[in-house]
Amino acid sequence: MNTDAVKLLQGRYCNSLTEYSRFVTREVNIGDVPMGGNNPIRIQSMTTTDTMDTIGTVEQSIRMVDAGCEYVRITAPSIKEAKNLAEIKKQLRARGYNVPLVADIHFTPNAAEVAARIVEKVRVNPGNYADKKKFDQIDYTDLEYQGELERIYQKFAPLVNICKEYGTAMRIGTNHGSLSDRIMSRYGDTPQGMVESAMEFMRMCETLNYYNLVISMKSSNPQVMVQAYRLLVETMVAEGMNYPLHLGVTEAGDGEDGRIKSAVGIGTLLEDGLGDTVRVSLTEEPEAEAPVAIELVKRYSLREKEVKGERLKAKGNEIITDKNLSPFTFHLSPQTHNPYEYKKRHTYEANAFIGGHMVPRVVLDLSMKNLKDPGIMADAGYIYSPLLDKYNMAEQSVDFVYLADELPSFNLPGNLKQIYNYQTWLKLVDKTLCHPLFTLKEYIGATNKTSALNLVKLFPEDIDSEEFGSLPFDNSLVFVLETNALHGMADQRHFFFKMEELGLEVPVIVKRSYGFEKDHGPSIMDHGRNTTDLTSKLQLYAATDLGALLVDGFGDGIWIEAPEVDTKVITSTAFGILQATRSRISKTEYISCPSCGRTLFDLMITTQMIRSRTSHLKGLKIGIMGCIVNGPGEMADADYGYVGSGTDKITLYRGKEAVKKNISAANALDELIGIIKDDGNWVEQE
Numbered sequence: 001m002n003t004d005a006v007k008l009l010q011g012r013y014c015n016s017l018t019e020y021s022r023f024v025t026r027e028v029n030i031g032d033v034p035m036g037g038n039n040p041i042r043i044q045s046m047t048t049t050d051t052m053d054t055i056g057t058v059e060q061s062i063r064m065v066d067a068g069c070e071y072v073r074i075t076a077p078s079i080k081e082a083k084n085l086a087e088i089k090k091q092l093r094a095r096g097y098n099v100p101l102v103a104d105i106h107f108t109p110n111a112a113e114v115a116a117r118i119v120e121k122v123r124v125n126p127g128n129y130a131d132k133k134k135f136d137q138i139d140y141t142d143l144e145y146q147g148e149l150e151r152i153y154q155k156f157a158p159l160v161n162i163c164k165e166y167g168t169a170m171r172i173g174t175n176h177g178s179l180s181d182r183i184m185s186r187y188g189d190t191p192q193g194m195v196e197s198a199m200e201f202m203r204m205c206e207t208l209n210y211y212n213l214v215i216s217m218k219s220s221n222p223q224v225m226v227q228a229y230r231l232l233v234e235t236m237v238a239e240g241m242n243y244p245l246h247l248g249v250t251e252a253g254d255g256e257d258g259r260i261k262s263a264v265g266i267g268t269l270l271e272d273g274l275g276d277t278v279r280v281s282l283t284e285e286p287e288a289e290a291p292v293a294i295e296l297v298k299r300y301s302l303r304e305k306e307v308k309g310e311r312l313k314a315k316g317n318e319i320i321t322d323k324n325l326s327p328f329t330f331h332l333s334p335q336t337h338n339p340y341e342y343k344k345r346h347t348y349e350a351n352a353f354i355g356g357h358m359v360p361r362v363v364l365d366l367s368m369k370n371l372k373d374p375g376i377m378a379d380a381g382y383i384y385s386p387l388l389d390k391y392n393m394a395e396q397s398v399d400f401v402y403l404a405d406e407l408p409s410f411n412l413p414g415n416l417k418q419i420y421n422y423q424t425w426l427k428l429v430d431k432t433l434c435h436p437l438f439t440l441k442e443y444i445g446a447t448n449k450t451s452a453l454n455l456v457k458l459f460p461e462d463i464d465s466e467e468f469g470s471l472p473f474d475n476s477l478v479f480v481l482e483t484n485a486l487h488g489m490a491d492q493r494h495f496f497f498k499m500e501e502l503g504l505e506v507p508v509i510v511k512r513s514y515g516f517e518k519d520h521g522p523s524i525m526d527h528g529r530n531t532t533d534l535t536s537k538l539q540l541y542a543a544t545d546l547g548a549l550l551v552d553g554f555g556d557g558i559w560i561e562a563p564e565v566d567t568k569v570i571t572s573t574a575f576g577i578l579q580a581t582r583s584r585i586s587k588t589e590y591i592s593c594p595s596c597g598r599t600l601f602d603l604m605i606t607t608q609m610i611r612s613r614t615s616h617l618k619g620l621k622i623g624i625m626g627c628i629v630n631g632p633g634e635m636a637d638a639d640y641g642y643v644g645s646g647t648d649k650i651t652l653y654r655g656k657e658a659v660k661k662n663i664s665a666a667n668a669l670d671e672l673i674g675i676i677k678d679d680g681n682w683v684e685q686e
């Protein structure tokens with residue numbers, strides 16, 4: 001690692017890694033709704049209507065506000081739309097809606113200068129405010145690079161001066177997929193490039209004494225997005241800045257995938273105490289986004305109260321504080337952990353199945369199911385055929401089932417590992433593929449273990465106990481890590497730091513329990529009981545809690561327990577989290593934009609249509625983008641792209657190369673499949 005990187009790591013990007021503490025930023029005025037400082041984390045979204053459709057945009061904005069949006073963003077692709085923002089604003093105010101409006105600008109400084117006189121905030125993308133994307137690789141000398149910055153300053157300074165004059169705020173919104181050729185040439189497609197892209201504009205603002213700024217670092221890859229925001233905070237702090245952060249994962253997609261991907265990215269940063277406003281970006285109606293953002297954020301307002309006031313005792317166990325371990329220990333040990341680069345924690349491989357270089361394993365609790373019916377195995381990803389008397393495995397078949405003290409009366413799939421409580425395991429006649437789950441005490445006292453895989457459940461605080469000190473270690477040992485703490489992710493992360501300090505390479509299955517007993521951790525039952533609510537909450541909470549650890553490289557397996565939620569949902573949530581953190585790929589990934597006033601086709605219907613024919617192409621990344629202006633850049637690392645390029649016209653991409661331009665929308669999907677086949681990446685659906 002180079003010295004610069006080490007120097008960066010010795011700074012800080014959050015207040016604490018082991019307990020909840022919000023990183024306080026500068027307060028920024030945006031109309032009547034200030035952001036940052038001690039204000040609540042704000043909720044926002046963006047319209048999808050044509051900005052020239054005044055009534056449509058006003059009505060959609062109202063639906064968004066009613067759903068919980070505190071700011072409404074509207075695209076302004078040219079001066080014409082920028083001017084129409086005045087009419088939209090007038091009609092909203094006339095209907096009693098004072099929501100601050102944000103103009104979204106790409107490529108058009110002249111539209112920004114008009115909009116900044118009308119709305120409360122403008123969003124500029126530093127990757128394309130003053131640069132056209134040509135995908136050129138240019139070797140700039142320092143002098144030439146400086147010359148480029150001066151050219152940008154000349155284009156950007158007028159907008160800053162207008163914002164100062166009109167009291168308009170500005171978001172400098174970097175997107176991973178639309179970095180300028182200049183930044184790409186010097187820093188590459190990296191979090192550091194994303195940060196530098198924004199910092200150049202932020203420094204220009206400060207030169208002009210303008211500080212009404214909000215910053216974002218979005219990517220469709222939660223891993224990259226988390227690293228970029230962390231590095232941004234580190235860099236801001238080093239330069240004496242503390243601007244509020246707008247959190248978002250771009251092109252997250254729809255449904256379960258979109259929710260899980262958003263929660264992994266946004267939730268991880270919220271867990272770090274970062275974030276002043278959240279926009280969840282789904283390929284759904286914009287009013288569907290606010291409830292998801294609200295659900296993500298709500299947990300932290302409760303937690304904040306908790307930290308400020310009396311600490312909640314969870315099952316008689318106070319939240320672990322960092323009194324024994326400096327929260328920044330790993331900053332000083334960059335060889336083991338670097339929050340700006342992904343590196344999986346080093347563990348040994350137990351039973352040639354878990355830990356080491358193996359993908360994270362999935363455990364599913366079936367102990368409360370009807371163990372007389374082989375059909376229940378479908379929830380675990382194994383479809384039983386009574387005719388053939390055999391199971392079919394799929395990409396999302398779990399690796400372990402937990403049966404506690406229950407014995408199934410049918411044969412389980414031949415390759416499926418089973419976990420039993422130790423005392424029950426002792427009594428099993430045939431122990432093939434059966435593994436015991438011990439308490440710490442049981443494991444220390446046990447004379448009868450397996451040489452294959454012994455699982456020991458424990459809580460983070462157990463690492464300081466006498467029992468832990470007398471554990472017999474060998475390579476059959478795997479920990480199942482639970483938590484009772486309100487801020488469970490930090491509690492479990494603390495455990496991993498301690499394991500690293502002690503040099504222990506035991507694989508760890510991270511277990512989280514939701515809502516099955518009030519004293520077993522934060523309950524998802526607190527805020528409603530309907531099934532959709534529970535499903536959505538489980539997806540968001542588990543993706544935040546487990547995703548945040550996986551993004552840090554922690555965890556060799558995951559185990560989600562939520563008795564009130566359909567077991568099938570638990571399985572798909574677990575695999576969805578692994579996919580979103582890119583730690584285990586089990587399905588096609590769709591990078592689909594949320595659509596906006598530039599969109600040239602119905603994104604929701606098109607996404608569903610493409611999904612229906614390609615969802616079996618495990619590991620392929622397909623971008624589905626509404627417009628040719630931003631789409632190709634925003635798809636970032638998609639393998640193939642389906643991009644609107646005119647009315648009923650689609651342009652198809654292989655990586656960043658347009659391979660079929662302006663073809664009819666009616667044939668576009670068949671043509672896309674043809675390209676995938678030509679590349680040898682097609683498989684027939686079973």
Ligand code: SF4
Pocket residue numbers: 593594595596597598599600625626627628629630631634
């Ligand atoms: S890619 Fe989608 S959301 Fe982005 S500008 Fe184009 S249509 Fe709008």
